[in-house]
Amino acid sequence: MILKADEIANRLRAKPEKQRDRLIVRPLPDLKGLEESGSASIDLRLGTWFVSLRHTRYPALLVDDDPNVAAKNATLSKMQFVPFGKEFIVQPRAFVLGVTLEWVRFPGTLAGYVIGKSSWGRRGLIIATAAGVHPGFAGCLTLELSNVGEIPIAIKPGILICQLFIHSTTQTDLVDKSLFVGHRRPTLGRIDLDDVARKLAKGQPL
Amino acid sequence: MQCLEYSKRRLGAFLEEIQRLKGAEFPYVHSEHALQLIEGWFAGYLGQLNKLTATSDPKTVRTSCAAELSGLFEYLPLLGFILRSTNARNAFEVHGPLLRLAREVVKPNIKLVYSSEWEYSPLTYLGITHLPDYVLIGSPAHESDNPLLLPLAGHELGHSVWATRDLLSKFSPTIEAKILADIKTRWKEYHALFPDVANHAALTTDFFAQQTWSPAADWAVRQSEEGFCDFVGLRIFGESYLHAFAYLLAPKSLGFRSVIYPNLGKRVEGFIKAAAQYGFTVPVGYRDEFEDLMSPSGFDRQQVFLLSLADAAATSLTDALIAEAKSLVDGNLKHAYSEAEIGAVLGDFEAVAPATDAGCLANILNAGWRAFHHPALWQEIPQIRSKEKTLKELIIKSIEVFEYEQLLKVPL
Numbered sequence: 001m002i003l004k005a006d007e008i009a010n011r012l013r014a015k016p017e018k019q020r021d022r023l024i025v026r027p028l029p030d031l032k033g034l035e036e037s038g039s040a041s042i043d044l045r046l047g048t049w050f051v052s053l054r055h056t057r058y059p060a061l062l063v064d065d066d067p068n069v070a071a072k073n074a075t076l077s078k079m080q081f082v083p084f085g086k087e088f089i090v091q092p093r094a095f096v097l098g099v100t101l102e103w104v105r106f107p108g109t110l111a112g113y114v115i116g117k118s119s120w121g122r123r124g125l126i127i128a129t130a131a132g133v134h135p136g137f138a139g140c141l142t143l144e145l146s147n148v149g150e151i152p153i154a155i156k157p158g159i160l161i162c163q164l165f166i167h168s169t170t171q172t173d174l175v176d177k178s179l180f181v182g183h184r185r186p187t188l189g190r191i192d193l194d195d196v197a198r199k200l201a202k203g204q205p206l
Numbered sequence: 207m208q209c210l211e212y213s214k215r216r217l218g219a220f221l222e223e224i225q226r227l228k229g230a231e232f233p234y235v236h237s238e239h240a241l242q243l244i245e246g247w248f249a250g251y252l253g254q255l256n257k258l259t260a261t262s263d264p265k266t267v268r269t270s271c272a273a274e275l276s277g278l279f280e281y282l283p284l285l286g287f288i289l290r291s292t293n294a295r296n297a298f299e300v301h302g303p304l305l306r307l308a309r310e311v312v313k314p315n316i317k318l319v320y321s322s323e324w325e326y327s328p329l330t331y332l333g334i335t336h337l338p339d340y341v342l343i344g345s346p347a348h349e350s351d352n353p354l355l356l357p358l359a360g361h362e363l364g365h366s367v368w369a370t371r372d373l374l375s376k377f378s379p380t381i382e383a384k385i386l387a388d389i390k391t392r393w394k395e396y397h398a399l400f401p402d403v404a405n406h407a408a409l410t411t412d413f414f415a416q417q418t419w420s421p422a423a424d425w426a427v428r429q430s431e432e433g434f435c436d437f438v439g440l441r442i443f444g445e446s447y448l449h450a451f452a453y454l455l456a457p458k459s460l461g462f463r464s465v466i467y468p469n470l471g472k473r474v475e476g477f478i479k480a481a482a483q484y485g486f487t488v489p490v491g492y493r494d495e496f497e498d499l500m501s502p503s504g505f506d507r508q509q510v511f512l513l514s515l516a517d518a519a520a521t522s523l524t525d526a527l528i529a530e531a532k533s534l535v536d537g538n539l540k541h542a543y544s545e546a547e548i549g550a551v552l553g554d555f556e557a558v559a560p561a562t563d564a565g566c567l568a569n570i571l572n573a574g575w576r577a578f579h580h581p582a583l584w585q586e587i588p589q590i591r592s593k594e595k596t597l598k599e600l601i602i603k604s605i606e607v608f609e610y611e612q613l614l615k616v617p618l
Contacts (some may be wrong), residue, residue: 019557026560027607048299048606079294081233083301084613101610103560103603104580136589138558140603158610181589182558184595184603 002040003110003166009035011110020136023166024105038123041163045116047099047140048157049185050088052081064189070190077188087154090125090147097186099144101158105138112166114141120161124149127162135169210258213271217252218306220278221245226283230292236303236317237291240337244281247336251277284331287344291321297351297602302609303567304359308341311442311538312366316341320359322350328454330362332369341366346454353601354578355444357450357571364435367534373434374427376530379524381426384519385419386410399508422515428466429520430527436473437480437531444486444543446571448477449578456495463499465513468520471498480528543568551604552576556583558596560603563611570608574601 003011009031011023025042034042053061056076062069082088090096106112111134116127128144143162147153155161193201224245232238252272258267258558260414291298316339323329331342343362349355363495367375389396390406397403400418408415439447453468468476474496481488505513536542543566551561551573564570577583577597584590 022559024557024559026554026562026603027610028562080231081296081298083233083298084610101606103600103607105557105559109265136587138589140598179589180310181320181591182599184599184606 001161001168003168005037005042006035008042008166010189012066019195021107021109022105023110024103024108026103027084027101027186029102034185041161043160044114044141044162044164045101046143046155046157046159046161047101047184048082048084049099050082051077051097051186052080053095054078063193073188079185086156087156090155092124092147092150092155094145095128095146097140097188098145098155099162099186100143103138103140103184104133106133106135106166108135109169109171110166111135111169112164114143114162114164115197116162117160123153123156124151125153133164133166133201136181139183140168140185142183142189209271210255210267213274214252214255216278217255217274217326219250219546220250220282221248223285224248227289230289231393232292233279233298234291236305236340237319237321239317240288240319240340240342241285243336244284248277248281264290277306280334281336281610284334284337284342287321287323288319288341290323290344290347291319293314293322295347295350296322297605298351299602299606300356300567301608304356306612307442307539307567308363308366310540310607311363311438311535312341313339313370315339316366318343320344322347326454328355328358328362331363331403332365351598351602353571353598353605354446354574355450355454356567357439357447358454360439360442360447361435363442364438365431365530367438368434369411371534373530374431376398377430377526378423380425380523380526381430382423383521384522385422385426385515388515388518389419392522395511398512419512421509422512422519425465425513425516426519429468429516430523431521432467433473433476433524434531436477436528437528437534440477440480441484441531441535442539444484444553444572445481445489445567446568446575447482448488448492449575450571451477452492452495458497459498461499462503463501465502465516468517469498470496472517472521472561476524476528479524483528484532541566543572548572548576552580555597555600556580558587558590558600560600562607563610564604566606567608570601570604 008023012025012028012031014022016022029042030178053076058076061073061076080088087109087117111132113133114127114131120126124147126146126148128146131141133141224241228238228241233542255270255274258270301318301320308316308318319340319342321342321344324347325344326346328343328345330344334340334342341363343359345352345355345358386409389409403409403412403415403418409419410416431494458470467473474493478488478493502512502513547565547569551564551569554561554606555573555577561570561573574597578594584593584596590596
């Protein structure tokens, strides 16, 4: 069941006995405005960090869980900080990672997903994928931003950039241990290979 | 005279480097403005050199070239420092809150360059003639994203406070009087080391006699300044300053002590004294975390004697410096840390959430250190792979939220 805005506001106000049962969004949004919005989501703002990909001597982004490969992949990306009051320009056809200003903490009973705001989409700026937020997640949400239009788009930290839909899940004590927890900056993240993928990656024996 | 031509060329190269640096992506304008100020001054100096010709007075030419060269020696490291203020390794989020703090305790129009250094000790550049309204604070490069060391910025701010309030003039006479009194008390010892000085009176009236003890006065002044800066850091940041200091310097390095700092043990005893007067608790066993460094290498008996005078003079000022730091910080700081607010921030950290309404930077950093030492923190959260990394992220995010809240208080 998707939580309506007034229920989200109630959850954000609540201080259950166990810390892990809290829904937290920081900075705290205007709860009164949220309650009165009548929507089924909460708007989130653009944060101050961006990652863009760049040309280097390495040929490609590689998919491997070898730490050396991860280090090479890191050189293919450039981290940038844009303070409040300054702009970041998303060039046409550019793909960059941004991050929400808000740090969110989900209890074990809630999950969510992030989608772009249509007002940005109409200008060509889309959030490329709907990022899922799993129960137990804590941190800022990485946003995959893409300008599919034909003119550059200037965005500023602090603008409302996306909306977070939240829904309840079945109660369980199991947590997803692969979650990326506790990041304030956008991250490429790891692509973990499971045993099947590792075996297949070796190809046929000679 | 070749030196004039060389001088113009190297100054031209320096200015070209500034041009290149101006192309960097500066998150904050103060770094950019600092570059412009340096550029303006050196461009002006190049203009003056260009007015000199083959027929100019050779002495004037040499003096002008020597001054230019000294300028390059002094300012080239600063260019590197300013460039590193753009490096994404830095925790840029701290800039706003640190600037607000500097404007409260140093002076309202101060500008800040917060950067990283390829030096182990956090540092500030002092007495930069052409950047008079700047405070420049650098943290060691490999720790430049570690907010737990931020309390040490209080020490660096202390240097700016010392300079802007001209505390040198205030405390120098006391230091000199103490040194002269001690020489009098230890006259036999002194006279054996400096037999050419005939009597006490000569210590203040005879130029050569003054030179025998002036190094002790210089060292004591520098030690007093460093002590004062520690007390400013302790007054602003409380217990978190102690932890940051220990993280960086305990138990000691294997080198020799510096004459411009009290020896490590004495320095830490000063912290403990200040903590008692400032009303916060020193962690159990804190003094024992540290050892004195070795005495300076190659000192002769005269220098050893002078250093003992300097140490005694600086130590005698401890109470006055603790009081001075308290008075200056309390008179200017808008929001001091409090136990209640630290507790609230720590509660947020326990919930893996950044703090809201933290009140001040010191509350966040004190809560950060308490979380760092909290043995059971997040043990029940298996997704947190590195407590230390997550904590750093939370602290920096809290600092950003704090800045966000400050910005929202300003009316449109």
